[in-house]
Amino acid sequence: xxxxxxxxxxxxxxxxxxxxxxxxxxxxxxxxxxxxxxxxxxxxxxxxxxxxxxxxxxxxxxxxxxxxxxxxxxxxxxxxxxxxxxxxxxxxxxxxxxxxxxxxxxxxxxxxxxxxxxxxxxxxxxxxxxxxxxxxxxxxxxxxxxxxxxxxxxxxxxxxxxxxxxxxxxxxxxxxxxxxxxxxxxxxxxxxxxxxxxxxxxxxxxxxxxxxxxxxxxxxxxxxxxxxxxxxxxxxxxxxxxxxxxxxxxxxxxxxxxxxxxxxxxxxxxxxxxxxxxxxxxxxxxxxxxxxxxxxxxxxxxxxxxxxx
Numbered sequence: 424x425x426x427x428x429x430x431x432x433x434x435x436x437x438x439x440x441x442x443x444x445x446x447x448x449x450x451x452x453x454x455x456x457x458x459x460x461x462x463x464x465x466x467x468x469x470x471x472x473x474x475x476x477x478x479x480x481x482x483x484x485x486x487x488x489x490x491x492x493x494x495x496x497x498x499x500x501x502x503x504x505x506x507x508x509x510x511x512x513x514x515x516x517x518x519x520x521x522x523x524x525x526x527x528x529x530x531x532x533x534x535x536x537x538x539x540x541x542x543x544x545x546x547x548x549x550x551x552x553x554x555x556x557x558x559x560x561x562x563x564x565x566x567x568x569x570x571x572x573x574x575x576x577x578x579x580x581x582x583x584x585x586x587x588x589x590x591x592x593x594x595x596x597x598x599x600x601x602x603x604x605x606x607x608x609x610x611x612x613x614x615x616x617x618x619x620x621x622x623x624x625x626x627x628x629x630x631x632x633x634x635x636x637x638x639x640x641x642x643x644x645x646x647x648x649x650x651x652x653x654x655x656x657x658x659x660x661x662x663x664x665x666x667x668x669x670x671x672x673x674x675x676x677x678x679x680x681x682x683x684x685x686x687x688x689x690x691x692x693x694x695x696x697x698x699x700x701x702x703x704x705x706x707x708x709x710x711x712x713x714x715x716x717x718x719x720x721x722x723x724x725x726x727x728x729x730x731x732x
Contacts, residue, residue, distance in 0.1 A: 424589070425493040427452055429508045430500030431462075433554035434525075436562035438497055440469040440478045445593045450490040451483045459483040461560025471554070471564035473594060487511040495586075498524040498531070502696035505534040513539040523547050523572060523586065527614055527681070528696030529607065529704070532575045544575045545583060546603045548610050553678075569596045573603025608657045611697070612664065613671045616645030618682040619698040619718040625683065629676025632669075640714060642668060647712040648701045654708035682722070689729045694722045 424447050428439040431451040443449040451462055461467075466479035484490040488511055496512050498505060505526060512522060516539070524531045525547035532546055551568025570590060574580050583599040590597040600606055617628050620641035624631060631637050642665065649664040661667045685692040699722075701715040 424448070424495060425491060426450070427487060427490055427493040427496045427512075429487060429496055429498045429512065430504060431455075431458065432499070432501075433556045433562050434549065434552065435497070435499035436467060436556070437469055437473065437554050437564050437567075438499060439481055440467045440476060440562070441473060441593045441595065443467070443478045443481045444476060447593075449481050450493060451481050452485070452487055452490060453483075454485055455559070456485070457559040458556075459485070461558075465560055468561045469564055470562075472567045473564045487515050490515075492517045492520065494520055495589075496520060496522045498522065498526070498535070500526070502526050502528050502531060502534075502693045503691070505531045506537065509535040509538040516543075519543075521545065521582065521586070525549055525570070526696065527610075527618075527693055529611055529700045530696055536575075541575050545572055545586065546575050546607060547572045548603065548606050550610065551675075555684075567596060569598060571598055571600055571603065571606050573600045573606070575603070577602060577604070602658060605658050605660065608652045609659060609661075609667070612645045612648040612652065613668055614680070614697050615648040615701055615715065616641050616668050617672065617678075618680045618692075619694065619715070619722050620644060621680050622683045622686050622692070623718050623721050625686075627676065628672050628678045628680070632672050632676070640718070643714045644698060644701070644718060647705065647710070647715055651701060651705040651708055651710045651712065654710050655704060686722075686725065691726050691729065692722065694719055694726070698722070 426442050426447050427450040428435045429452045431453040439449050439451045466477040468477045498508050500508050521543050523545045548571040553565035555563050557563050579601040587597050587599040624637050631641050645668045682692040698715045699719040701712040705712040
């Protein structure tokens, strides 16, 4: 199969390496030219949870237009890059080609829908899946628990099961689900709890939870998201949101959310798709999200001081 990984940062590099190692014709698509050059010249190295390998033969391009038409486009950009990726993919995707987008936060499917019909679009959620870049052409795979995929418009289709098999055969733990929206929201409320609060206080998940004052702020952010989701009609699989969020946090006390790591590197985060999205949804369903309004404002204010990339 011809597979384009659109956005080959840390997680995208893991996707590209494992698919290519399995024998698929993989295109690594990214604007980081040093990274692409390293992949072409030395191969793509991925080490960590999935093993240590250097995979050669991966083709590179800066945009989907520069690559061959592919059977599957995996959008692994940050949330802010989804719309540009969708616009490019729409101009070259074969009629039978599928798009699978895997991001943090909400809104990726809607951003794609602005540029193409959604009948060939699937959504993914990476649970307990972490990676980081050690340098151009070199990614470290920190953890891999489960990739969940499903049809954007719901239902458990044959092609979702086909993608499940494709990813599993490449070495991923993966499962297709009938209601991917539920799973996206269940991850979302946990991301909301820890992303902006850990960034604002510059603390790990465990440090936030150990301090009653900051934990109250973080937990309230997550509960605001849960309230908005419930009002929107999300079929959460649990009754006690606080217990669900608390158990999630206790499972990764040393974790630093990607938003905090972005600020350590003085680069813009995905605030608009995570904590910043809660007030947007809340307004649409008649609930409120003042805690998320405040922490999002702090994060945006700090990012306004970062030098342009």
